[in-house]
Structures are given as structure tokens and as C-alpha cells.
Amino acid sequence: MGATPCTDGITIEFGCQIRVELKDGSLESILKAFCKILPEILRDFIQKIVVGFGESAMAQSRKPFCCDECGNDKEFIWKTRHGKETKILTVFQWLRLEQLQVQCKRCGHKMYITRKLLGMERMKRIPPETYRKLGLVGSLTTYRVAKKIVSMFGWTVDKMTIWKSVQKTAAEIDFQLDEKGLPLGEADGTGVGIKGIAKRGKELKVFVQYKSGGGVRVAGLDIGDYNGSWDKLFGKSVKVFRKFSRFLLITDGDTSILDSLKGKIKVLVQRCLWHIPYQAKYVLWQDGVKSKGKEWLEVMSELMEVCAIRPLVDCQKTIEKMIESKRKRLDAVIQHCLSKGYTHTASYLENARLICLRR
Ligand SMILES: [Zn+2]
Structure with missing residues (x-):
């Protein structure tokens, strides 16, 4: 030897x-x-x-x-x-x-x-080639199952090591815009609290970019306050944004970090229609309208109709006609709320109308 x-x-x-x-x-x-x-x-x-x-x-x-x-x-x-x-x-x-x-x-x-x-x-x-492999397995299933899977192939690794590997691998991942992708992206917050996070009022914010071959890729990921800054989501991509001659960004988040790129980036504010009836429950409660009562059902069912999307309509003229009719129905709901003194609901819907049904 x-x-x-x-x-x-x-x-x-x-x-x-x-x-x-x-x-x-x-x-x-x-x-x-x-x-x-x-x-x-x-x-x-x-x-x-x-x-x-x-x-x-x-x-x-x-x-x-x-x-x-x-x-x-x-x-x-x-x-x-x-x-x-x-x-x-x-x-x-x-x-x-x-x-x-x-x-x-x-x-x-x-x-x-x-x-x-x-x-x-x-x-x-733990060398990178080891923790990255463990990190991949650990991120796809529970740590208990991950341990079981790796043990089937002769590894003897405890759950804690797998957990640490997932953390380490995740810390290395850096999301940002891809200059070879399409100049089109969407960013949204989940609006729902995250499991496993002690602090309340935090949501997951995701920024996706459309790929030229179809589909989307994650260009940003952040955990932040519901109404907090979106700087972290877009910050890493500012340099790449600059490389595009123009970019269309659809979001209802805070885009002030991109102010220096005005003219290059067109920000289209779009509130997902699903949010409207969902948040209306909260403003109706603020106005003291009894949940599931006659009045509550009347307003909610009307809003559900207004916000429902008919996926099979592909004629532009029909769509325009439908939007016009929806706008009228929404105006009627707002008038109704005003006459009943539901001030929170009325001003909330007034605001949503400006954002969503703008031509
Ligand atoms: Zn020496």
C-alpha cells in the first residue's frame, strides 16, 4: 500500500x-x-x-x-x-x-x-454537494419522510441535519429577473398568513416572470408585512429591469423602488377579482351588517355575480358589453350601501371599482 x-x-x-x-x-x-x-x-x-x-x-x-x-x-x-x-x-x-x-x-x-x-x-x-442533495430531498417532503427515503439508500442522516441542509440550500438560492425571459411579469402577495411563522401579519410575496417558451419562472420571493414594502421583491432585479427596453409589470404592490425606471416599466395595477367579495366580508362587518343575514346575503350575492368571470367568452365586443353591465351592477350595489349607511363598504367598493373596472 x-x-x-x-x-x-x-x-x-x-x-x-x-x-x-x-x-x-x-x-x-x-x-x-x-x-x-x-x-x-x-x-x-x-x-x-x-x-x-x-x-x-x-x-x-x-x-x-x-x-x-x-x-x-x-x-x-x-x-x-x-x-x-x-x-x-x-x-x-x-x-x-x-x-x-x-x-x-x-x-x-x-x-x-x-x-x-x-x-x-x-x-x-458538510460539503455543498452533500447538503444540496439533502436539501433537495428535504424540501420535497416532510423531514421524517426525507429521513426514511435517504435511509433506504443507505444514508444514515438524522432529521436535524436534513432540516439544516434545507435551510442552507435555501439561503443560497437567489431569485431575480432573467434578461432572456419575456418583458412581462406579475407580482402578488398571498394575503394569507404563513404556517410556521410566529409573527402574524406576514405574507408570502411572489414575483413571477413569463418565459419565452411558455410558462412562468419565479423571479422574486419574500416574506413581508401585508401592507409592507415590496422593495425586497423587486430590488434584486432592478439591474435586469434596466436591460429591457420596456417591461409590463402587473401588481397591486408597492413599486416605488422602480421609480427611477419610469418610462421603461409600465405598471398595471390589477387587483384579483377574488379579493373583492373576500374583503367585502370584512367591511360589511365593520358596518355592523349581520353575517349571513338577509342584507348581508343581498350585497354578497350581488358582488359574487359582479366578480364572477366567464371563462368561455372570447369575443372582445361581448367582453366589453359584459364589463359595462357589471359596472352598472356594481354602481347599484354602491348606491344601495350608501342608502343603508354602510359607509365602509361603499367606500371600499368605490375604490375597488376605480382599480378593477377601469378601461
Ligand atoms: Zn508560517
């Missing part, structure tokens, strides 16, 4: 002797036994290779690493090839590796070179 330099890297011979006890020769038993010995083989395998590369590095006059203190990359001496153990999570499982330590001959600084040789960041236990 040992490392020999070859044309492209080094060659390492690896031999191992394993003792396995099996009750029978079924494939299931053999695979079970393999899963048991895997950590041991894997650890020895990685350990030997790291030591091999460590020795090869130390044999070079100029090392592939340098002293953290003085920057020297030439003169080092070995302290140990089998030092203090460190834990690293591979895609198979947690492994304990004995660290390689060298000492700088120039300043006397002692340092571990295991992670440097493995191409890992200092102090980090």
Missing part, C-alpha cells in the same frame, strides 16, 4: 480485509451486510487517499497549500498523518477521519491540511 505518482495525479493501491457474518446468502442479507461495512471501508478508503495526496504534496517543492499565518508555501514538516479526528458528512454517512497536520518551518505555525486537500472549506463539516 502506498502512493505512487503517475502522469495524471497519483495511483493508490488499496487493499482491505473484511470479516462478515451472514445468516444466508440472499441478496437482501448481502446488501444489509454491505451497508454495515460501508462506513468502515469508506473511511479507510478516504483516509488512505488523503494521506497519499498529503505525501505527494509534501514531496513537492511548492505545496498546493500555504501557511495560514505567514503565507509560506514551501517549507513544512509533518506533525502527524493520523491526528485528531474530525467529522465529515459524505452522501453516504458521517465519517470520522484522522486529520493530517503539518508545521510551517518559517513561523512554526501548526495546521491541519485535511480539508485543504479535500477541497473543503475550513471548519465546515
Whole structure:
């Protein structure tokens, strides 16, 4: 066993002797036994290779690493090839590796070179290729099921590690507008509280951009206050917005961050019709109208009719005629509310009328 330099890297011979006890020769038993010995083989395998590369590095006059203190990359001496153990999570499982330590001959600084040789960041236990895979599995199902799934493939990872991997992966994801996409986007808040968030009054805001090949892509994602700023949603995309000669943005959110792009961006304020009867319940309550009472039903059923969309109508003239009739019906509801003294409802609908049924 040992490392020999070859044309492209080094060659390492690896031999191992394993003792396995099996009750029978079924494939299931053999695979079970393999899963048991895997950590041991894997650890020895990685350990030997790291030591091999460590020795090869130390044999070079100029090392592939340098002293953290003085920057020297030439003169080092070995302290140990089998030092203090460190834990690293591979895609198979947690492994304990004995660290390689060298000492700088120039300043006397002692340092571990295991992670440097493995191409890992200092102090980090979970490399990106591991947490990204776990993060993907963990984001698609519950952590309990994710643990079950990974264990089926021989991983032994606890739920906490999967949860952390999802967080880490998510933190790396950065959404923004794609300059190759269409100059058309929509942004909306869910208007519904988020599960798992202690603070109330927060909603999920989503900004989507239409793709040239059809469909949409997420260009922004933010958790913010119901009536809060939308800066975070659009902020990362301001530079890309600039690259478009014009852009149509449909939203009822705050777009003040895009004010410098006026002329380039046309913002179309569109309140989803679904919101109107939904929010009307609240203003009717403010006006003291008894829920599900005769008066309440009259106003609500009328609003439902006004806001209902007929999906099969594709004739422009018919649509215009329908909007005209809807506008008249809405005006009648507003008049009715005013005559009854439902001031909150009347002014709410007046406002909605301006936004939604504008030509
Ligand atoms: Zn040094």
C-alpha cells in the first residue's frame, strides 16, 4: 500500500480485509451486510487517499497549500498523518477521519491540511454537494419522510441535519429577473398568513416572470408585512429591469423602488377579482351588517355575480358589453350601501371599482 505518482495525479493501491457474518446468502442479507461495512471501508478508503495526496504534496517543492499565518508555501514538516479526528458528512454517512497536520518551518505555525486537500472549506463539516442533495430531498417532503427515503439508500442522516441542509440550500438560492425571459411579469402577495411563522401579519410575496417558451419562472420571493414594502421583491432585479427596453409589470404592490425606471416599466395595477367579495366580508362587518343575514346575503350575492368571470367568452365586443353591465351592477350595489349607511363598504367598493373596472 502506498502512493505512487503517475502522469495524471497519483495511483493508490488499496487493499482491505473484511470479516462478515451472514445468516444466508440472499441478496437482501448481502446488501444489509454491505451497508454495515460501508462506513468502515469508506473511511479507510478516504483516509488512505488523503494521506497519499498529503505525501505527494509534501514531496513537492511548492505545496498546493500555504501557511495560514505567514503565507509560506514551501517549507513544512509533518506533525502527524493520523491526528485528531474530525467529522465529515459524505452522501453516504458521517465519517470520522484522522486529520493530517503539518508545521510551517518559517513561523512554526501548526495546521491541519485535511480539508485543504479535500477541497473543503475550513471548519465546515458538510460539503455543498452533500447538503444540496439533502436539501433537495428535504424540501420535497416532510423531514421524517426525507429521513426514511435517504435511509433506504443507505444514508444514515438524522432529521436535524436534513432540516439544516434545507435551510442552507435555501439561503443560497437567489431569485431575480432573467434578461432572456419575456418583458412581462406579475407580482402578488398571498394575503394569507404563513404556517410556521410566529409573527402574524406576514405574507408570502411572489414575483413571477413569463418565459419565452411558455410558462412562468419565479423571479422574486419574500416574506413581508401585508401592507409592507415590496422593495425586497423587486430590488434584486432592478439591474435586469434596466436591460429591457420596456417591461409590463402587473401588481397591486408597492413599486416605488422602480421609480427611477419610469418610462421603461409600465405598471398595471390589477387587483384579483377574488379579493373583492373576500374583503367585502370584512367591511360589511365593520358596518355592523349581520353575517349571513338577509342584507348581508343581498350585497354578497350581488358582488359574487359582479366578480364572477366567464371563462368561455372570447369575443372582445361581448367582453366589453359584459364589463359595462357589471359596472352598472356594481354602481347599484354602491348606491344601495350608501342608502343603508354602510359607509365602509361603499367606500371600499368605490375604490375597488376605480382599480378593477377601469378601461
Ligand atoms: Zn508560517
